Amino acid sequence: MSVNRIDEILRLDRLIEKLDPSGQPRIEITFAPYETLPERLGVLSSSFNPITNAHLSMALNARSEFSLGGVMFLLTKVNVDKELFGATLTDRILMLHLVARMFDRIWVGISSHGRFIDKVKAFRARYPHLHLFFIVGYDTLVRIFDPKYYEDPDREIEELFNEAEFIAFNRGLKTVEDVIQFMEHPSRSKFADKVHAVEIPEDLAYISSTYARERIASGDLDSYSIPDEIKGFLERTELYTDSPAYELRKELVGYLKSVYSTPPEGVKGDVDVAVKLMAVNSHIGKRLKEIIRSGAMPLQPRRRKVEGESIVGDFDLTCPPIDEEDALKETRRCLYCPSAPCKEGCPLRVSVNRILSLIAEGEIMEAYLTLRSDNPLFGITSFLCQDELYCGGSCFLGRLMGQGCSIRSREIFKFLWRWGGENSDKIPPPFRMNMYPKPIKVAVVGSGPAGMAAAWRLAERGFTVTVFEKENHPGGIPYWETPRFRFPAEQVIDNLVRQLGRMGVEFKLGIRIGREGEITLNELLDEGYSWIFLATGLTVAKKLGIPGEEESGVISSKELFRMERDLGREEMIRRFRGKRVIVTEGGNTAMDTARTLLRYGARPTVVYWRERPRSLKKEYEAAKAEGVQFMFLTKPVQIKRDQGRIVMKAVKMKEGEEPLPGSDFEIQADAVINAIGAIPDFRDEDLIVDERGFVRVEPGNLTTS
Ligand code: SF4
Structure with missing residues (x-):
């Protein structure tokens, strides 16, 4: 693992933080x-500021001369004599890792306490079987006998030598003979058999960390004093030199710590690239410094569940729109990259960088109009888009310093949506061209996001648009099948429908188009529609494909969300409270379903055949934090009813998709919700559909047969 990886740096930082010098060693x-x-x-054990070739030589010599199974470089969090200066403890450890990787049987560790007697206690508590040999230089050996380091010197020194032996090396002017003489003193001679004097070459004996730092500061990185393995690290970080780069690195790590409240996994951002950018006196470098100094992102989801707090009946948004102050703070973190990778990452090519810079300049109306023009359905996407895959995943800041540092454009767009609602009387109506001398009628079939987006764009261009919807309310999946804690469906969809109405779009509800509906596509054409846009969506839940899935009590997520629409939340709580419910599959829909069930008071368990969910990580973590249970590597194979309850037979899976022979078992539940996904179900006599039910279209212009 690279020593510049942000996740590794933060992991070590947290580990060091947890060591308590005033607690148990x-x-x-x-x-x-x-x-x-x-x-x-x-x-x-040393301060390794930095590790030198003398340290390395002592370790390797001791290992071979005393047939040691290995050597540990042990840093201490608090040094008994020295204030912390130079490299941070994390960077000292990273340098030790670089060296340890290149030599066999070298461990690296850190101790909460500086005194040898405390280190011995720490080893004994955790590794009682060890035969310890402390590797020390002459000067350290002298300090070990200094009574000022002990509360009860006689007893503690005795205890120390009972528990460990010492391999003492010549250092500076002090030779091996000096070590022997020192131990011959009557006050220490009883410990002499526990101290073994060993020699390293004289030139190495003179090398100390102080000497190494001086060489590095004078630009002599080729010096004999430091191991080759850390030279690249010193070069990149400019540690121990006059350059401000190292201070910037420390500031950056401090900032990242405040962004990532828990050490991030797999964050590949490279600290040193960010520091290099800052060190260069460019626009981006300056902006990065400003961002880091202004602190962590203000945006955190609303805290939902504290210990013991019930989530039942709490359908409030988990991530409500932020206010103007937070939106401004967040936009000011943006680098306004001219190349706009965020825009490139957006399938709709929303001008994220421009919108953010407009907000930062206080031009909120202009930002709103730009966003509406780029994406009229931003009310939906600002709540439901998986931004980490698009603008967030492409954000330069995120790529530099980890996904957690990406600009949260989606949250800013959510703010704009709310701002639009509060200022609707001031916002100019959407633009509509009147370019056709007589109306050209277009029928849009389906009023989900695709249908509404098509209706908007067509109306803008002057077409006369009618949207046909089989349900009694427009909005498709966002309206009918999205949990309330995620999306304020009524406000967003009704607002959108109002705006489309102002553009002349007519909605015809409760009309099913197609072979089994009230009117066919050909009949629509006969009624004078020149074009028909099909946006019928995925309307039918996929089957699990196992015996018994037609039993009562087995429904799809689609049906569950629709039940809530039909029956109301109170009734759902009445029906589900206390019930054990199995949710099959491990995608985002499964997480939404399980979290919704928690709000009904049910006890949901997600059963999924893979080792980990395929949902976004944050969705899985949110579900887990709220109390959803998970059974991974478990595949349902049969459902039956037994004395009013559902019994699901399942098998355990081996990693790699094979069932484990003889592993079948039963899970009892009150209901099973199939969250496996959906397929289209649109049929009309003249349309050709493929084997999955999708309408076949010409690849170039997407027209049907
Ligand atoms: S990539 Fe990120 S930092 Fe750059 S303009 Fe886009 S949102 Fe801002």
């Missing part, structure tokens, strides 16, 4: 070449 291993520590372990 504790050691954390940060790098381990093997799972278990060797029985005979050498421990070289």
